[in-house]
Amino acid sequence: MDRLEIFRGIATEASKGDLTFPTNVNATLKLQQALEDPDCHIDAAAKMVMAEPLLSARTVAIANSAAYNRSNNEVTNVKVAVSRLGFRTLKSMVASVIVRQLNSKVTDPALKAKAAQLWEHSAHVAALAQVIAKRITKVDPDTAMFAGIVHEVGGFYLISRAEEFPGLLDGDPEDWVEYGEKLIGRGVLKKLGVPDGVMTAVEALWHGVRAMPPETLGDTLLLANDLARVVSPLHQKEGVTIKQTAAAINFEVEGGTLHSILEDAEEEIESLTAALLV
Known part of the structure; x- marks a missing residue:
């Protein structure tokens, strides 16, 4: 199979949503630990989320989902997304990302x-x-x-x-x-x-x-x-x-x-x- 054929195959999977994302395990673990700190400020949490591109995208996407975007106002930056989600939902999201990181390192x-x-x-x-x-x-x-x-x-x-x-x-x-x-x-x-x-x-x-x-x-x-x-x-x-x-x-x-x-x-x-x- 040549490179072009491989690219097309991966592109076909991507178009179907059949994706498993690798991410920076250490950065996400640091974020998870920081979120456990009751003194963690929302500005600090947002900065750490922005240090991981896939997690940044996922945070904004969830904030724009129907469950969190009841006012139909689209979020386009991480800080507002973190504020909208709250730490509890963010912790769950980070945990799920970590599992996927470990399986695709x-x-x-x-x-x-x-x-x-x-x-x-x-x-x-x-x-x-x-x-x-x-x-x-x-x-x-x-x-x-x-x-x-x-x-x-x-x-x-x-x-x-x-x-x-x-x-x-x-x-x-x-x-x-x-x-x-x-x-x-x-x-x-x-x-x-x-x-x-x-x-x-x-x-x-x-x-x-x-x-x-x-x-x-x-x-x-x-x-x-x-x-x-x-x-x-x-x-x-x-x-x-x-x-x-x-x-x-x-x-x-x-x-x-x-x-x-x-x-x-x-x-x-x-x-x-x-x-x-x-």
């Missing part, structure tokens, strides 16, 4: 390294998206950060399946973009119940078309992805560095240029990235 060192790099990339994108949203595009910063956290969730799923198919992630990264990202990624995002607005932004990232200066959530996410200091291991190409790509992107906006705004917000971006990587 990646053991191959090369794949572990890819997963670690992919999360580092996601954290950089999330932090940049939050700052770009707040200072340039004026879209909701928390929603932009959530979109950054989940934008590669299909990649995490594919890495979890790669042990079954040796060599699946070798070769041209364009194969992943064409058959993995758009087909598998869309299936995983739908299964997680990611809000339509965030789904549209992620799909805009796949298509790679944006306004300049950025205007929408999709523009914000695409710009953050291009500026991230750590590249996705699933998109990495030889001979092109992140610094070369980022340095070529600049424009004037109210309050200065992109470069000047990012320089002014550097401490904010770094601290937020570090918090997401804890």
Whole structure:
């Protein structure tokens, strides 16, 4: 079976909702322990949830379910989702995620390294998206950060399946973009119940078309992805560095240029990235 055939097979499963998600066991265990502390504040809980992309998506999805969204007001960021759910429901959700983590843990060192790099990339994108949203595009910063956290969730799923198919992630990264990202990624995002607005932004990232200066959530996410200091291991190409790509992107906006705004917000971006990587 060739790589293309495997991609199509996994995509078919994803479209049917036949998915088992791997996640970061240690991060989720820390969250569970923190939730047991009667002094745990909701802000602290939300930050820890955002450190795990799959758990972030699931938290927002459950908050938008009929059982919790009686007022029919869609939640698009983790903090509001945690507030709506309450700690009791969140504890149950975390426990169920941990069980699935233990059954689908990646053991191959090369794949572990890819997963670690992919999360580092996601954290950089999330932090940049939050700052770009707040200072340039004026879209909701928390929603932009959530979109950054989940934008590669299909990649995490594919890495979890790669042990079954040796060599699946070798070769041209364009194969992943064409058959993995758009087909598998869309299936995983739908299964997680990611809000339509965030789904549209992620799909805009796949298509790679944006306004300049950025205007929408999709523009914000695409710009953050291009500026991230750590590249996705699933998109990495030889001979092109992140610094070369980022340095070529600049424009004037109210309050200065992109470069000047990012320089002014550097401490904010770094601290937020570090918090997401804890």
